[in-house]
Amino acid sequence: MKAYIDYSKPDTTFWREYAHLWENSANRPAFQSPNVLQYFAEKSPTPVAIYKFYNDDDELKGAALFHKRGKAYGFLSDMKTDHNSFVIHKDCGDVEVKFFLECLLAEIRRERWLIVLNNQPMWESYMDVFDQLGRASRLFWLSTKSSVCPMVKFDTPEALHERLSKSRNNRYKLNRLQREYTVEFEALDRDKDLENWTNEFCDSHIVRWSDTPTPSKYRDPERRVFLLNCMQAWHRDGILVRFSLKANGKRIAFIIGLVQGNSLIYHNLTHDPEFNRHSPSLVLVIFLGEWMKQRGLSVLDFGDGNESYKYNFANEEGQLNSIFIASKGNIPFIVRSKLISAVRGNSFLIQLYRQKVRPFTRLMLSA
Structure with a gap:
């Protein structure tokens, strides 16, 4: 050796x-x-x-x-x-x-x-x-x-699905959103619409973080190109999955996910602030549970950081x-x-x- x-x-x-x-x-x-x-x-x-x-x-x-x-x-x-x-x-x-x-x-x-x-x-x-x-x-x-990386971690995909879908508060938000809009869930693991999806993600991120102490880095065109190139590379490696929530055909929440072993890494997210009262990013996680169960994934890794929203679901760090x-x-x-x-x-x-x-x-x- x-x-x-x-x-x-x-x-x-x-x-x-x-x-x-x-x-x-x-x-x-x-x-x-x-x-x-x-x-x-x-x-x-x-x-x-x-x-x-x-x-x-x-x-x-x-x-x-x-x-x-x-x-x-x-x-x-x-x-x-x-x-x-x-x-x-x-x-x-x-x-x-x-x-x-x-x-x-x-x-x-x-x-x-x-x-x-x-x-x-x-x-x-x-x-x-x-x-x-x-x-x-x-x-x-x-x-x-x-x-830390907050995680939802179980021995079986079924147990993880149950954890992600049991919140009454998040279910209420989903039901309310469905009463007011036609709601669709997207899970995209091919390169279809990749560039447009990434641009929509960046645009939403800019609006989400405008007028805050931490404005979006995607205001810089070079950072947008960097993200797109990363997305394309992860796609070629077969690990990228893009998740979206649509309301009346418009994407209102986005997650950049990466598959690693039996885990899905919740790498980046954003949402349209006009839909804040519906908490679309949390609603989107409910759909993730079903998608992960179908693919035999039993760990949802929320990635680096202890942001409070992650603890709506996480059971480990x-x-x-x-x-x-x-x-x-x-x-x-x-x-x-x-x-x-x-x-x-x-x-x-x-x-x-x-x-x-x-x-x-x-x-x-x-x-």
Whole structure:
């Protein structure tokens, strides 16, 4: 077995190997899908560094793609993500997984990297081993809670469906909407109307967040193009599903969904504020339950963030951590990392973190 960091530009041979690896990984992590990472690699302002793990037969069995922002490396998928995972072949056992993680830490030390691994899903099976190895290494290692993913998680699709459909309040809103309008549910997993649907999503998002402290990023034409390209890439990877709610033929609520294993990731949403009293985004979730039951999905992952609407349905939280790694002699990086961790761990400073320190984290990456 061998593992190393490759700084050469990824070519068609690598992308072919990587696509085969991703197809045969445990859950086919949505934010590490091959076409979207290839798009990010082309768009990244800095070169991509790829950590590669090969078995004795010279087959790619694990990989992670990084790029550099300022002095620190991070996941390439940070460009648009809810959580970032390593891509490891489903046939790898404990020995291979440990080798993959040990060698990554050794390469980070040898290359003297500063690295911030954002949005780390602590529910991944390899995370306990990764944490043990990091703490035992000769590196500075700090793993700190950064956010959560509220989830609706059950053993069976039927139980999930029951959870999503049982709210009397949401049922009342659906019935009221149906009395006043002809209501239709859309679930689109092909490329039909993709560009128009994405434009409608962006237009609705702009209206939804106008006259608020956080206006829509889709006012910027480049962000609209970026979203469309992501959507097209996820479609090519076979994981994109677009959900809409129509009232009298007009789309009034939108969800960008990504299928990952037995989960549906509720990645982005918006709705027409003219329909606020009907809570169309919540009504749309009722329809999701039936769609997921028909496809054997038993987990609805609401993605990064603890927004209150998610807890109308969620019965679990998945923890997301940030992991800071560097040589033990890099005092400025260590001080900044500990400051970020301290602020995140203090409930009285959470608001300060959201307004000041999160931008400071980004600044740290570009310092």
